[in-house]
Amino acid sequence: MGLFGKTSFASIIHRIFGKKHAKIGIYGPPNVGKTTLANRILRDWTGDIMGSVSEIPHETRVAKWKKDVKVENGNSSLFMDIVDTPGIATKVDYKEFMNTFGLSKDESKQRAKEATEGVIESIRWLEDIDGVLLVMDATQDPFTQVNVTILGNLEARKLPVLIAANKIDMEDSSPATLKSAFPQHPVIPISALTGYNSENLYTKMVNHFGKRRRKKRR
Amino acid sequence: MTKKNEGISVNLVSRQKLDEFSSDEKLKYILKEVQKGKVLVLEHGLTPIEQTVLIEHTMKEIKQDTFIGIEIEGYGEDKLSFIQKILGIIKKPRMTVIGPADLLKTVRKDSNMIQTRIIPGSGVK
Numbered sequence: 001m002g003l004f005g006k007t008s009f010a011s012i013i014h015r016i017f018g019k020k021h022a023k024i025g026i027y028g029p030p031n032v033g034k035t036t037l038a039n040r041i042l043r044d045w046t047g048d049i050m051g052s053v054s055e056i057p058h059e060t061r062v063a064k065w066k067k068d069v070k071v072e073n074g075n076s077s078l079f080m081d082i083v084d085t086p087g088i089a090t091k092v093d094y095k096e097f098m099n100t101f102g103l104s105k106d107e108s109k110q111r112a113k114e115a116t117e118g119v120i121e122s123i124r125w126l127e128d129i130d131g132v133l134l135v136m137d138a139t140q141d142p143f144t145q146v147n148v149t150i151l152g153n154l155e156a157r158k159l160p161v162l163i164a165a166n167k168i169d170m171e172d173s174s175p176a177t178l179k180s181a182f183p184q185h186p187v188i189p190i191s192a193l194t195g196y197n198s199e200n201l202y203t204k205m206v207n208h209f210g211k212r213r214r215k216k217r218r
Numbered sequence: 219m220t221k222k223n224e225g226i227s228v229n230l231v232s233r234q235k236l237d238e239f240s241s242d243e244k245l246k247y248i249l250k251e252v253q254k255g256k257v258l259v260l261e262h263g264l265t266p267i268e269q270t271v272l273i274e275h276t277m278k279e280i281k282q283d284t285f286i287g288i289e290i291e292g293y294g295e296d297k298l299s300f301i302q303k304i305l306g307i308i309k310k311p312r313m314t315v316i317g318p319a320d321l322l323k324t325v326r327k328d329s330n331m332i333q334t335r336i337i338p339g340s341g342v343k
Contacts, residue, residue: 090273091287091319092280109282116277123274143327145290149273152266152294 021068022209023081025125028135029146030057030087030115033166037135037192038064038084044198045069050084056101058115060086063125073206080209085125086118088146126153131160131209138165138173138189142181151182162208163187164201169194226257226321226336233262245272248316253285257322257336263292263314289322291315291332 026034038050051064065083094112097103103111132154136142154161163182165175168189175189188204190197229251236244245268251258264272269290276288292314315322315334325333 088273089287090276090290092277093286093319094282112280112282116280119277120274123270126270141327145269145292145324148294149266149269153270156265156267 020077020210021079021081022130023083023128024131024133024205024209025083025085025129026133026135027085027122027150028087029137029144030089031055032087032135032137032140033192034087034135035060035084037133037164037166037190038066038082040192040195040198041071041082041202042066042069044195044202045071050082056097056103056111058087058089058092058111058118060084061111061114061118062086063118063121071202071206073203076206076210078206078210080205083125083129085122086115088119088122088150089115090146092116092119126157126159129159131162133162133164133205134185135164135166135192136178138167138175138178139170142178151185160208160211161185162201162204164192165189166192169196226255226338228257228259228336230259231261236260236262241268241271244268245275248272249275249279249288252288252316252318253279255318255321257315257317260292260314260316263311265295265311285318285320287319289317289319289324289334291324291327291334293329293332 026038028034033053035051035053039053042048042050046066046069048066050066051060053059063083063085065081067081069080069082071078071080092112092115094105094108097108097111098105132150134147134150134154136147151161163178163185165173165178165187167173168175169191173189175187179187186204186208188197188201190201192198239247244264248258248260249272272288272290279285280287293312295311315332317334317336321336321338323335323337325335327333
């Protein structure tokens with residue numbers, strides 16, 4: 001063995017050139033496809049899935065995570081802890097679950113209660129992550145206050161962010177609108193459902209989240 | 219919550235008043251007023267970190283039959299010129315409107331205008 005053991009030499013290289021491990025949070029408003037994307041990533045790289053998906057908002061009400069997901073990009077790779085967070089919202093109305101989705105009153109109230117707790121949990125996770133995959137619905141107006149607030153928060157914390165413009169398999173999607181709305185961040189059009197453009201997303205994830213950065217805490 | 223026959227208060231809150239508060243005091247003031255059923259227009263908005271804390275506090279305050287959360291829209295922080303950055307001038311968030319989610323609805327927002335609608339009687343019953 002030389003002056004530097006193989007491991008320590010590798011760690012020096014990583015310290016200079018980039019990270020080998022990062023905790024990545026999947027964030028966004030409810031119903032933009034965060035869990036569908038988490039499932040896509042896990043299915044492609046581990047053969048597993050993260051959780052159930054539903055058209056009813058706030059299906060994910062407790063953060064779920066998978067450790068040490070190795071995502072490769074040619075000769076480079078990055079181990080990621082993928083955290084699928086509950087959707088962030090400024091309001092939760094149990095009557096929406098009843099009137100729009102036909103849940104019973106008790107189910108709706110319970111779902112709403114858990115959803116509020118989920119939003120709090122998502123926000124708290126921001127303290128403990130290294131980067132964010134911010135999922136937006138490419139069929140919707142991107143200038144929602146939740147999107148703007150999350151992005152502003154990440155910028156203030158100097159956390160690296162990739163915007164996944166999801167649902168581009170849908171006819172009325174407009175990833176170009178998202179790109180022009182947030183030109184300061186990389187925007188990757190994707191369909192988490194079909195997997196369209198996921199390879200490009202993985203390349204960007206390894207490159208973007210693998211960079212060495214100094215993050216700012218509150 | 220304000221009774222319907224008493225009308226709905228829309229309060230324009232000056233920059234000076236907001237500057238008198240600490241960040242915590244400001245968020246408590248806003249949430250308390252909004253829970254009373256008032257709509258606030260802040261001359262000097264909230265930073266993204268403050269907005270996130272406000273969302274967190276709002277979630278803790280949700281009472282399913284009386285308070286379902288907030289509607290909030292505003293413009294981001296002013297962009298600083300190179301000279302302002304050198305002089306250490308702090309970015310200031312701009313105008314923001316906040317109200318109870320069962321009363322205040324955002325109709326449209328672009329870089330020049332935030333269009334909202336106050337819908338009396340649409341609240342949680």
